[in-house]
Every structure is written in structure tokens, then in C-alpha cells.
Amino acid sequence: MENFTYFNPTKIEFGLDKEQSIGRHLAEHGIKQVLLCYGSDRIKRDGLFHVVRTSLSEQGINLVECGGIVSNPVVSKVREAIALSRTHGVDAILSVGGGSVLDSAKAIAAGVCYEGDVWDLFIGKASIQSALPVFAILTLAATGSEMNAYAVVTNEDTKEKLFIGNTHLYPKVSIINPARMQSVSRDYLVYSAADVFAHLIDVYFTASMQPTLLSRLIESLINTVIETTETLLANPADLQARGEFAWSATLALNGLTFSGASGFSYPNHAIEHALSALFNVPHGAGLSVVVPAWMKWYHSRNPVQFERFAQNVFHVHSAEQGIADLKNWFDKIGTPTRLLQLGIQETDLPAIVDNALTNARAFGIADMYTRDVVTTILRNAL
Amino acid sequence: MENFTYFNPTKIEFGLDKEQSIGRHLAEHGIKQVLLCYGSDRIKRDGLFHVVRTSLSEQGINLVECGGIVSNPVVSKVREAIALSRTHGVDAILSVGGGSVLDSAKAIAAGVCYEGDVWDLFIGKASIQSALPVFAILTLAATGSEMNAYAVVTNEDTKEKLFIGNTHLYPKVSIINPARMQSVSRDYLVYSAADVFAHLIDVYFTASMQPTLLSRLIESLINTVIETTETLLANPADLQARGEFAWSATLALNGLTFSGASGFSYPNHAIEHALSALFNVPHGAGLSVVVPAWMKWYHSRNPVQFERFAQNVFHVHSAEQGIADLKNWFDKIGTPTRLLQLGIQETDLPAIVDNALTNARAFGIADMYTRDVVTTILRNAL
Structure with a gap:
């Protein structure tokens, strides 16, 4: 085990009807005026907005609306919301949505x-010294942002998709009600599965020191994601599976899986961010394309762990068969595994590689992920 | 998944030399005067006391010593320490030791x-409204107290061993340095393994609703405890195994394994507390006696989960074989599996049963754990 600090002060409220208490949670933190961030008007049509407004109103908390946050959220919208927050003097940010809304809320x-x-x-020109308190009601389980201190935002002018991470960004309270996720589309369910998968396997395969305990915990989460995704595709109303999927997504990036590991990195995210920054593809769809291609390139660097994965996830005995089975599983659930399925051509590769190299520097892995390497990986995905 | 709240604000500082920063952690919380709780003088002989005193001194923090806390800690000592704390006006409690010292510190x-x-x-005559901040440097991994809000103390007059649990009791910072656990005796290592085991299997077998995800996470921890205990018995200096054992012990009772489960209870702890309250046996030694006896009585109530345990832990196919293999494993590592090994005779049973029934009421399981049932379980352990 490597030295580590584990500190995760987010309070999780998990389960049915938990969103009805959002006003009380804000009141306990002394909040009087909140910026309510959301994406589409879906939360108005399905009644969630009404539940939130009622709960806030009962506690005498004013809300300022900030709708229209898009997938692969953009910094121009963040800037607009910062101005709005200042105008109204809000003292907290409430995200009602998935990871894109929540990451915007943190920014x-x-x-x-x-x-x-x-x-x-x-871009590291300044560091975060403080932040308004963030609260979240999650409507899509994928990014793990509800219980971590990270946020990813795209600068649409520079085409950079970059992240911030700071202790001040842990949500104070995150509400996860699986029933509020039942209307997630089939597409976004499988993209989410790919995102959670990538959070888990990036650590699992790249750590230079990976305690067996952490491998076991990650395999527990991977196997649960596989099982519950299949259950939900067959029966989207299965609340038990919806709940286990959601909680697995949270645990996949809340510190549990990497506390005690060392030398790990997030190469699949570094490469995928180039795809979603340049082509605005869903992040999870980009990941299911990148992951098998990356595995094909990477596996000889950590053969023991790839054999372990093959054995403990797909019950096969070779690294190659494990990778093939994962790709087949992505195909089976219906998330893309080829760049062409995202509408990306061979001629697009140089621009993607340029963008990915910037990300590789931001992720601290530029030594390994050179132009040649990233090109090789992306060619595997054509 | 059942509804749950997960909130665990303890900061864990895990790894080599982390205890050298204890003064800084207290200073960050504004502490000026601390009660330093410990057990034997071992921490003075092995240099840990000196490290702590130096670190506190560097931050200008005064310490008031409170040594002599024993295993199965007693309320008379807690009362004495409360008086001492008031006399000196301490503003925090620092535990340097194992679970007994830390539970005393919380009380x-x-x-x-x-x-x-x-x-x-x-005894529920009053509820905890506030508490001084608690800090911990762990020297024995077993109870999980370093990352939870519980404490168990014995009243030596009434022979009751009871617990408190309250959000105010989460340690602010817990330092876990596996290297500081290398001098733990062989006996206490295997008793600790039994304690961690019991924390895990109590939830695993008794939950009326147990998500598969949680079963998988618990099996990951159980298999790690088995593997690392055997490694440490062969080579007490194996720091990697020491670290994985310690972190497994923490995760076994920090909320991870039961968030989302329902209807679970701690029957093995309820029964064992009678043994350690009346006969002052090491808690873990009592548990390794009670657990197989309880399993023998209980397994027909949850046969599917017992078969799962047999398969995923001992790779055998029947519940009975799984129970036998666990008992054999306890025998192999050298922790007791019979009451006689603890010096307890058949004639002692009525008094043990009386005491255990009080605990069963405190644990909320008196309906199932009647006099007849507890007697049957204890007879299995003769």
C-alpha cells in the first residue's frame, strides 16, 4: 500500500424520495439564495423541478434558475452562470441533473x-482558494462527480476539455434517487456504463503498485456494472439494478478504488476528451471506442493484471480474450467501439492526436503518450 | 438497495511516518491542550510517544497524559479521564493505541x-449532544473505530459491555501507519482477523436485503483478510500485507459494507460481548469461538448466502463445508474456536446467556435471540 490521504466529506442521501428533503439540507448549511443549475426542461416536465422548488420554498430559500447546460458542458455557460450568481448574490449552487450539470455547478x-x-x-494560471457550497440531485449515474472533488469542462473556443480538482469542490450533500434515473435513455445508460468502466479500469491496469484488495474491489464494481446494465436493458424499471448501478458509479470514482495504489493515470480519459472536445460525441460513447483500442496497445505492459481481468470478469484465460470479450460486450449493449460509428474518419486523426497530447500533458502522462503512441491507439479504433 | 445516508467525515492519513504530522492536524483544528490516551508503556519504549510529543510540541500544543487503558476498556477509567480532562481544560482527545484506547477516547x-x-x-438515559474532537494514531488494526462513530465500553460493576454511536464521535483525523503495527503479537493478529471477519459476516449473512454489490465488496475484504493474515503469520515484517490487512479492517466497519443493505444486525458481537464482559477474554478470541457456533445454528435461515460464502471464500459447494472450513481456518491460524479454550465451562452458560440477552436487547435483536436460542448457540461452542 502506498501512503495516501482519504478525506471525503460529501454526505450521500441515497434512495426513494430523498430529493424532497433538499430544502432542509440547504437550510442546515444556512443557505438563503441558491443558483439552481439544470440541463433541458425535462426536469420541469417530469415534476422534479416542482419538488425541488417546493422543498426550497418551505425553507424560505430563494432560487435563481440557470437552465440549458449541455452535455460536454462549456465554459461560456459557466461564465454566464458566474455572472448571474454575482448579480443575485447566491450563496450556494444546486445541480439538478447528471455529471455535466454538476461539473458546471462546481466550476x-x-x-x-x-x-x-x-x-x-x-489551465493552472490560478488555483482554487475557495468555492461556494455545492449541492446535487443526480438524475444520471455515470461520472461519480456526486462524491468527488473534480469537474470537467470544455472551452469551445480553444477546443480544450480540461479538469479542475480541489477539496472545496466536494458536494456538501448529493441526493441519489434511482427512481429519478428510470427515464434515462437506453443510449445514455450504455454510455454511462462505459464511463464507469473506464474510471475503474484506468486505475486497475495502469497502477504501478496496485494492492490486491483494490483489484478485488474494482472487480466487484466492474461485475456489478456488467450485470446491472444487462438487467436494466432488459427491464428499465428494475429499481434494485438501477440502485446498484448508481452506487457502483459513485464508488468508482470517490477515492475507494485508488487509495493505496500508486503510479496510476487516466489515459483513456485523456484520449477520449479529445473526441468529445472536437466532435461533441457523448463522453461514454467516446470511451467505449477508446478503451478496447487502448487495451490492445497497452496489455503487454501489464500482462498479469490483464490475465487477472480476463479471468475474474469474463472467466477466460488470456489477456487477448478478455479484451475481445469486453469489446464484444460493448457491442452487445450497443455502445460504439469504432471511431467510424462516431462519424470520425482517418483524416480526422491528426487533429485528435494534437488535442489528446494537450490532455496527456494535463494528466501528467505525456512521457508515455507521445504522438506515435496516441496515433497507434486511435488507429486501433478505426 | 435500501435508502441510506452515507456521511463519513473522518480524514484518514495512511502510511509510513504519518504520525509525525499529528501536531499539524491538531493545530489545523485549533487545538491547544490535548488529553493523550494510551494503554501500556509500550508506546514509550518503542518511541511512538516521543514522536507524538515532539510533533505536538512543535505546534505549541500541551498534552495531558492518560495511560493505562486496558483491553475491554472499562467505564471507571473513562470517568477518571473525564475528570482529568475537566481539570486541565483539554479541548481534544488523542488516542494512541488500538480500538480499546480509541473507544475510551470517544467515550x-x-x-x-x-x-x-x-x-x-x-444505557440510553441521555443522548450525545456534542463531544470534544477526537484524533487517533492506530497501533492495532481490528475494530474499525478509526473511521466510524461507535465505541464499546464495559461497566465492570454491572458487567455490561455496551456501545454508543453518534455523528459527533467520528475521529477528525485517524493516522494508520502499518509499520507501527509490526510489533503486534501473533495472538492479537489472529484475534484481530476474527474481529474483522465478524464485522463483515454479521452484515453479509443477516441482512434481509443484501445487494449483490455489497456481497461482492464484503467477499473482497474477507478474502484479503484471510490472505494477509496468513502472509503476516509467515512473515510479520511484510508491510504490504500489514497495510492491506489494516485498510481492510477500516473498510469493514466504516459504512461501505452496509450502505444499501437492510435488516442486518450484529448477533455475534451481541453474544461475544457477554464473554468479554464476564471473563475478560480478548474480544476477537471470543468472536472466533462464537462465529462458527452461530453459523451452525443460523445457516438454514439464509442458505443461499451461506452457499455463496462457501463458494466465493473457500471454493466449496455446501454451506456446511463453508462453515467447517472457516472453523478450520480459525484453528489453523490459532484463534480459539471452543469455549473451553477460553477457560469457560458448561456451568458458566446461564450467566453468559443472561448477559447476552441484555446485549440482544441493546442490539435490537431480542425477538430472535431468546434464552433458548442463545443457549443453543453457546452449546455449539462447548
């Missing part, structure tokens, strides 16, 4: 407390 | 903030 929370342009915090 | 922390007698908090 807004940090940006309100920073004098300069919020993008400075993403 | 002291709550007791200082309560006007009446601290035992009131254990």
Missing part, C-alpha cells in the same frame, strides 16, 4: 469566488 | 460534554 462555485476568468483555474 | 470526548455520568449515554 461556477469556484469561479464565483475567483476574481479572474474561471478558465484560469483549468 | 471521554462525549462524557466531558455531558453533565451527568457518562454511563447514562450507554
Whole structure:
């Protein structure tokens, strides 16, 4: 085990009807005026917005609306929301949505407390010294943002998709009600499965020191994601599976899987961010394309762990068969495994590689992920 | 998945030399004067006391010593320490030791903030409204107290061994340095393994609703405990195994294994507490006696889960064989599996049963654990 610090102060409220208490949670933190971030008007049509407004109103908390946050959220919207927050003097940010809304909420929370342009915090020009408190009601389980201190945002001018991470960004309270996820589309369910998968296998395969305990915990989460995705595709109303899928997504990136590991990195995310930054493909769809291609390139660097994966996830005996089985599983559930399925051609590769190299530097893995290597991996995905 | 709240604000500092920063952690919480709780003088002989004193001194923090806390810690010592804390006006409690010292520290922390007698908090005569902040440096991994809000203390007058649990009792910072556990005796290592085992299997077998994800996570921890205990018996200096054992012990009772489960209870602890309250046997040694006896009585009530356990832990196919293999494993590592090994005779059973019935009421399981049932289980252990 490597030395580590584990500190995760987010309170999780998991289960049916938990969103009805959102007002009380904000009141316990002394909140009087909140910026309510959301994506489409779906939350108005399905009644969630009404539940939230009622709960806030019961506690005398004013809300300022900030709708229209898109998947692969953009910094221009974050800037607009920061201005809105300042105008209204909000003292907290409430995200009602999936990871894109929540990541935007975190960026807004940090940006309100920073004098300069919020993008400075993403490119390392300034560091986060404080942030407004963030609260979340999750409507899509995938990114794990509900119980971590990270946020990913795209700068649509520079085509950079970058992340911030800071202790101040842990949500104070995150509400996860699986019943509120039942209307997630089939496509977004399988993209989400690919995202959770990538969070788990990036650590699992790349750690230079990976305690067996952590391998076991990750396999527990992987096997649960596989099982519950299949259950939900057959029966989207299965609340037990919906709940286990959601909680697996949270545990996949809340610190549990990497506390005690060392030398790990997130190469699949570094490469995928180039696809979603340039082509605005769903992040999970990009990942299911990149992951098998990366595995094909990477597996000889950690053969023992790839054989372990093959054995403990797909019950086969060779690394190659494990990788093939994962790709087949992605195909089976209906998430893309080829760049062409995303509408990306061979001629697009140089621009993707350029973008990915910037990400590789941000992720601290530029030594290994050179132009040649990234090109090789992406060619595997053509 | 059942509804649950997960909130665990303890900061874990895990790894080599982490205890050298204890002063800084206290200073970050504004502590000026701390009660330093410990057990034997071992921490003075092995240099840990000196490290702690130096680190506190560097931050200008005064310490008040409170040594002599024993295994199966007693409320008389807690009362003495509360008086000492008040005399010196300490503003925090620092535990340097194992679970007994830390549980005492938590009881002291709550007791200082309560006007009446601290035992009131254990018998439900009063509830915990506040507590001094608790910090811990762990020297024995077993109880999980370093990352939870529980404490178990014995009233030596009434022979009751009872627990308190309250959000105020989460340690602010717990330091887990596996290297500081290398001098744990062979006996206490195997008793600790039995304690961790019991924390895991109590939930695993008794939950009326147990998500598969949680079964998988628990099996990951069980298999790690088995593997690392055997490694450490062969080579006590194996720091990797020491670390995985320690972190497994923490995760076994920090909320991870039961968040989303329902209807679970801690019958093995309820029964064992009678043994250690009346005969002052090591808690883990009592548990390794009770667990196989309880399993023999209980397994027909949850046959599917017992078959799962047999398969996934011992790779055998029947519940009975799984139970036999666990008992054999306890025998192999050298922790007792018979009451006679603890010096307890058949004639002692009525008094043990009386005591266990009190615990069963405190644990909320008196309906199932009647006099006849507890007697049957204990007879299995003769």
C-alpha cells in the first residue's frame, strides 16, 4: 500500500424520495439564495423541478434558475452562470441533473469566488482558494462527480476539455434517487456504463503498485456494472439494478478504488476528451471506442493484471480474450467501439492526436503518450 | 438497495511516518491542550510517544497524559479521564493505541460534554449532544473505530459491555501507519482477523436485503483478510500485507459494507460481548469461538448466502463445508474456536446467556435471540 490521504466529506442521501428533503439540507448549511443549475426542461416536465422548488420554498430559500447546460458542458455557460450568481448574490449552487450539470455547478462555485476568468483555474494560471457550497440531485449515474472533488469542462473556443480538482469542490450533500434515473435513455445508460468502466479500469491496469484488495474491489464494481446494465436493458424499471448501478458509479470514482495504489493515470480519459472536445460525441460513447483500442496497445505492459481481468470478469484465460470479450460486450449493449460509428474518419486523426497530447500533458502522462503512441491507439479504433 | 445516508467525515492519513504530522492536524483544528490516551508503556519504549510529543510540541500544543487503558476498556477509567480532562481544560482527545484506547477516547470526548455520568449515554438515559474532537494514531488494526462513530465500553460493576454511536464521535483525523503495527503479537493478529471477519459476516449473512454489490465488496475484504493474515503469520515484517490487512479492517466497519443493505444486525458481537464482559477474554478470541457456533445454528435461515460464502471464500459447494472450513481456518491460524479454550465451562452458560440477552436487547435483536436460542448457540461452542 502506498501512503495516501482519504478525506471525503460529501454526505450521500441515497434512495426513494430523498430529493424532497433538499430544502432542509440547504437550510442546515444556512443557505438563503441558491443558483439552481439544470440541463433541458425535462426536469420541469417530469415534476422534479416542482419538488425541488417546493422543498426550497418551505425553507424560505430563494432560487435563481440557470437552465440549458449541455452535455460536454462549456465554459461560456459557466461564465454566464458566474455572472448571474454575482448579480443575485447566491450563496450556494444546486445541480439538478447528471455529471455535466454538476461539473458546471462546481466550476461556477469556484469561479464565483475567483476574481479572474474561471478558465484560469483549468489551465493552472490560478488555483482554487475557495468555492461556494455545492449541492446535487443526480438524475444520471455515470461520472461519480456526486462524491468527488473534480469537474470537467470544455472551452469551445480553444477546443480544450480540461479538469479542475480541489477539496472545496466536494458536494456538501448529493441526493441519489434511482427512481429519478428510470427515464434515462437506453443510449445514455450504455454510455454511462462505459464511463464507469473506464474510471475503474484506468486505475486497475495502469497502477504501478496496485494492492490486491483494490483489484478485488474494482472487480466487484466492474461485475456489478456488467450485470446491472444487462438487467436494466432488459427491464428499465428494475429499481434494485438501477440502485446498484448508481452506487457502483459513485464508488468508482470517490477515492475507494485508488487509495493505496500508486503510479496510476487516466489515459483513456485523456484520449477520449479529445473526441468529445472536437466532435461533441457523448463522453461514454467516446470511451467505449477508446478503451478496447487502448487495451490492445497497452496489455503487454501489464500482462498479469490483464490475465487477472480476463479471468475474474469474463472467466477466460488470456489477456487477448478478455479484451475481445469486453469489446464484444460493448457491442452487445450497443455502445460504439469504432471511431467510424462516431462519424470520425482517418483524416480526422491528426487533429485528435494534437488535442489528446494537450490532455496527456494535463494528466501528467505525456512521457508515455507521445504522438506515435496516441496515433497507434486511435488507429486501433478505426 | 435500501435508502441510506452515507456521511463519513473522518480524514484518514495512511502510511509510513504519518504520525509525525499529528501536531499539524491538531493545530489545523485549533487545538491547544490535548488529553493523550494510551494503554501500556509500550508506546514509550518503542518511541511512538516521543514522536507524538515532539510533533505536538512543535505546534505549541500541551498534552495531558492518560495511560493505562486496558483491553475491554472499562467505564471507571473513562470517568477518571473525564475528570482529568475537566481539570486541565483539554479541548481534544488523542488516542494512541488500538480500538480499546480509541473507544475510551470517544467515550471521554462525549462524557466531558455531558453533565451527568457518562454511563447514562450507554444505557440510553441521555443522548450525545456534542463531544470534544477526537484524533487517533492506530497501533492495532481490528475494530474499525478509526473511521466510524461507535465505541464499546464495559461497566465492570454491572458487567455490561455496551456501545454508543453518534455523528459527533467520528475521529477528525485517524493516522494508520502499518509499520507501527509490526510489533503486534501473533495472538492479537489472529484475534484481530476474527474481529474483522465478524464485522463483515454479521452484515453479509443477516441482512434481509443484501445487494449483490455489497456481497461482492464484503467477499473482497474477507478474502484479503484471510490472505494477509496468513502472509503476516509467515512473515510479520511484510508491510504490504500489514497495510492491506489494516485498510481492510477500516473498510469493514466504516459504512461501505452496509450502505444499501437492510435488516442486518450484529448477533455475534451481541453474544461475544457477554464473554468479554464476564471473563475478560480478548474480544476477537471470543468472536472466533462464537462465529462458527452461530453459523451452525443460523445457516438454514439464509442458505443461499451461506452457499455463496462457501463458494466465493473457500471454493466449496455446501454451506456446511463453508462453515467447517472457516472453523478450520480459525484453528489453523490459532484463534480459539471452543469455549473451553477460553477457560469457560458448561456451568458458566446461564450467566453468559443472561448477559447476552441484555446485549440482544441493546442490539435490537431480542425477538430472535431468546434464552433458548442463545443457549443453543453457546452449546455449539462447548
